[in-house]
Amino acid sequence: MMSEQHLHGIFVPTVTPFTADEEIDPVSCRRYVDRLLAYDIQGLVVGGTTGESPTLSWDEAASLLRMTQEAVREKGSRIPVVVGTGTSSTAASVKRTEDAGRLGADAVLVVVPYYSRPSQEGILAHFRRVSQVGVPVIVYEIPSRTGTRLSVDTARRIMELDGVIGMKDSTGDTSLLEALVQTTSKPVLCGEDQRLFDMLGRGARGGILASANIKTDVFVDMYRRFERGDTKGAAQAFTTVLPWMERLFSEPNPAPLKWLLARQGIIASDSLRLPMSPISQTLRTELEVLLQASS
Numbered sequence: 001m002m003s004e005q006h007l008h009g010i011f012v013p014t015v016t017p018f019t020a021d022e023e024i025d026p027v028s029c030r031r032y033v034d035r036l037l038a039y040d041i042q043g044l045v046v047g048g049t050t051g052e053s054p055t056l057s058w059d060e061a062a063s064l065l066r067m068t069q070e071a072v073r074e075k076g077s078r079i080p081v082v083v084g085t086g087t088s089s090t091a092a093s094v095k096r097t098e099d100a101g102r103l104g105a106d107a108v109l110v111v112v113p114y115y116s117r118p119s120q121e122g123i124l125a126h127f128r129r130v131s132q133v134g135v136p137v138i139v140y141e142i143p144s145r146t147g148t149r150l151s152v153d154t155a156r157r158i159m160e161l162d163g164v165i166g167m168k169d170s171t172g173d174t175s176l177l178e179a180l181v182q183t184t185s186k187p188v189l190c191g192e193d194q195r196l197f198d199m200l201g202r203g204a205r206g207g208i209l210a211s212a213n214i215k216t217d218v219f220v221d222m223y224r225r226f227e228r229g230d231t232k233g234a235a236q237a238f239t240t241v242l243p244w245m246e247r248l249f250s251e252p253n254p255a256p257l258k259w260l261l262a263r264q265g266i267i268a269s270d271s272l273r274l275p276m277s278p279i280s281q282t283l284r285t286e287l288e289v290l291l292q293a294s295s
């Protein structure tokens with residue numbers, strides 16, 4: 001299982017490859033994960049936003065976890081595999097986290113409960129209950145998707161919980177990160193791709209980044225440069241991936257990413273489950289231009 005010492009560097013949240021008729025495609029899944037394992041990434045996250053968690057059943061998320069663990073094991077890699085278990089129900093999140101523990105997940109990614117807009121006390125109680133399961137918890141703060149924003153005080157109290165090992169900060173600004181690094185040694189990772197460079201400079205220990213599925217080597221190199229104090233080199237590397245990030249998030253994630261992975265033959269199809277829908281022709285053309293320029 002993971003501890004806070006393991007939560008640093010580049011974590012890649014995986015897509016869920018579907019066949020054209022929207023079933024999980026295990027062959028693509030294996031080819032895709034094997035490719036990611038060729039890079040010096042620090043971990044994988046299955047069943048997150050990028051994995052289309054809103055349209056996956058828990059059984060499907062669990063089977064993705066097993067397939068990914070198998071690929072990691074058979075490659076002889078020891079990187080942690082994290083699975084998303086957060087829902088807007090505390091009881092369901094606890095149950096999924098218990099299952100994830102039985103399946104050997106190294107940690108769980110637990111999103112702030114969405115839609116019902118609970119009070120700060122309710123959110124704290126939610127994380128207290130889930131963290132008591134005994135599987136390390138990474139808190140996922142993404143107000144643009146959940147409809148709620150953690151106060152600094154609540155975030156600090158959640159980070160103090162024994163079972164919580166860190167946070168993925170997708171707030172889109174640096175105020176929470178800057179407040180947390182004053183009072184906790186637990187890691188905060190960037191979850192807002194275009195803020196990566198800025199957030200590393202303000203104390204983030206890495207990132208959980210959908211765009212690191214593309215140009216994975218550049219993300220790893222950028223992080224390593226940053227770590228050893230080569231800020232200029234890290235900035236240069238970041239500049240080269242910015243155009244990709246801009247396109248990847250110009251339409252709802254993970255549709256552009258899946259299109260790119262399918263276009264490169266890494267997964268068989270860019271199929272999504274509704275209400276996620278295929279990318280526009282304009283974006284396809286832009287991505288095609290980027291691909292041609294980088295080949």
Ligand SMILES: O=C(O)C1=N[C@H](C(=O)O)C[C@H](O)C1
Pocket residue numbers: 013045048049050051142170191192193208209210211253254
């Ligand atoms: O699945 C994830 O983890 C991520 N999801 C974010 C989102 O889609 O909002 C983006 C981030 O890169 C990672």
